[in-house]
Amino acid sequence: DTAVSQTxxxxxxxxxxxxxxxxxxxxxxxxxxxxxxxxKKFLKIMFSYNNKELIINETVPNRFSPKSPDxxxxxxxxxxxxLGDSAVYFCASSPTGYGYTFGSGTRxxxx
Amino acid sequence: AQKITQTQPGMFVQEKxxxxxxxxxxxxxxxxxLFWYKQPSSGEMIFLIYQGSYDQQNATEGRYSLNFQKAxxxxxxxxxxxxxxxxxxxxxxxxxxxxxxxxxKGTSLLVTP
Numbered sequence: 001d002t003a004v005s006q007t008x009x010x011x012x013x014x015x016x017x018x019x020x021x022x023x024x025x026x027x028x029x030x031x032x033x034x035x036x037x038x039x040k041k042f043l044k045i046m047f048s049y050n051n052k053e054l055i056i057n058e059t060v061p062n063r064f065s066p067k068s069p070d071x072x073x074x075x076x077x078x079x080x081x082x083l084g085d086s087a088v089y090f091c092a093s094s095p096t097g098y099g100y101t102f103g104s105g106t107r108x109x110x111x
Numbered sequence: 112a113q114k115i116t117q118t119q120p121g122m123f124v125q126e127k128x129x130x131x132x133x134x135x136x137x138x139x140x141x142x143x144x145l146f147w148y149k150q151p152s153s154g155e156m157i158f159l160i161y162q163g164s165y166d167q168q169n170a171t172e173g174r175y176s177l178n179f180q181k182a183x184x185x186x187x188x189x190x191x192x193x194x195x196x197x198x199x200x201x202x203x204x205x206x207x208x209x210x211x212x213x214x215x216k217g218t219s220l221l222v223t224p
Contacts, residue, residue, distance in 0.1 A: 033211060041150075041200055043214040056211050090156060099146055100212055102156035 003027050006091050006103035013081055014111055021076045021106045023091030030095060031055075032074040034066060037088040037105070049074050081110045114138060115203050117215035124193045125223055131178070132188040132218045134203030140164075143207040145186040147177065150200040150217070159201075162186055193222045 004025045013019050025032060033056075034046040047066040048056035054066070063079040078085060088107050092100040116135045124130035136145065147159040162170045162177045170177040178187040190197055198221050204212040 041217050043202065045211040045213075048211055088154065092156075098144070098206075099158055099161055100156075101158070102148075104155050107154075 004091055004093055004101050004103040006089075006106050008106060009104065010107050010109075012109045012111065015081055015083060017081050018077070018079045019081060019108070020078070021089055021091075021108075023074045023076070023103055025072055025091075025093040025101070027093055027101060029093035029101070030071060031093065032068065032071070033092045033094075033100065034074065034076050035090040035092060035102075036060075037090060039087070043090070047074075047076075078108075081108075083110050086110045114207075114213045115205050115215035117203055117218050119218045120216075121219045121221070123221050123223060124190075126195060127192055129189060129191045130193055130220065132190070132201050132203075132220065134186045134188065134215060136184050136186060136203075136205045138184075138205065138207045140207040143205055145177070145179070146204045146206070146212065147175070147186075147188045148202045148204060148214075149197075150202065151196075152199070156202075160188065190220075195222050195224065198222045 007022050031050045033048045035043050037043045046060050049068040051071050052068045065077045068074045086109050088105045090105050091103040094100045143164045145162045149157045160170050160172045160175045162179045169179050174191045176189045200217045202217045203215040206212050
């Protein structure tokens with residue numbers, strides 16, 4: 001029974017398309033996150049939601065929009081995909097102020 | 112300003128030897144947590160060990176221990192008796208008042224037979 005599940009695991013799409021990545025956690029955690037891992041393996045926070053409320057919104061293009069329908073779900077929608085958006089996107093969850101449980105990642109390739 | 116610094120891009124260690132992965136951090140918050148994660152080639156992020164800023168003793172989890180030197184702002188990971196399966200990227204991370212884990216750039220560890 002996966003704690004933090006992301007779908008899809010792989011996503012290959014053309015420039016200009018719109019795509020979504022879904023994330024669900026069954027741990028009962030209050031806070032969920034999206035991280036981006038670039039080609040050099042650097043992990044950077046993008047967004048954080050606490051009980052469906054946006055609490056962190058780092059400097060990312062507004063083509064990226066998170067949506068949290070409830071505290072167990074945090075989806076990431078990306079409009080007008082660009083080559084530079086190719087990366088691995090990780091969803092994570094945590095009880096507030098403690099360690100994270102990560103999903104297995106979504107490898108996005110924009111061609 | 113970078114909050115977490117990992118100065119070793121790559122490390123080699125022979126099987127059964129111990130290895131230390133360096134991590135220094137920067138924060139003005141008195142309360143913070145330090146974490147190490149492992150990322151094998153399969154890509155998942157695996158939590159290894161946690162150290163709180165007020166913890167009196169260094170954290171240990173099996174073959175992993177954290178050498179926490181608060182005055183020097185360092186939180187080095189020590190892996191004892193290295194195994195081939197320890198080959199992976201290792202990330203140091205900190206959680207302070209910023210509400211999100213800040214990660215270092217990682218150290219790639221290769222364990223050789």
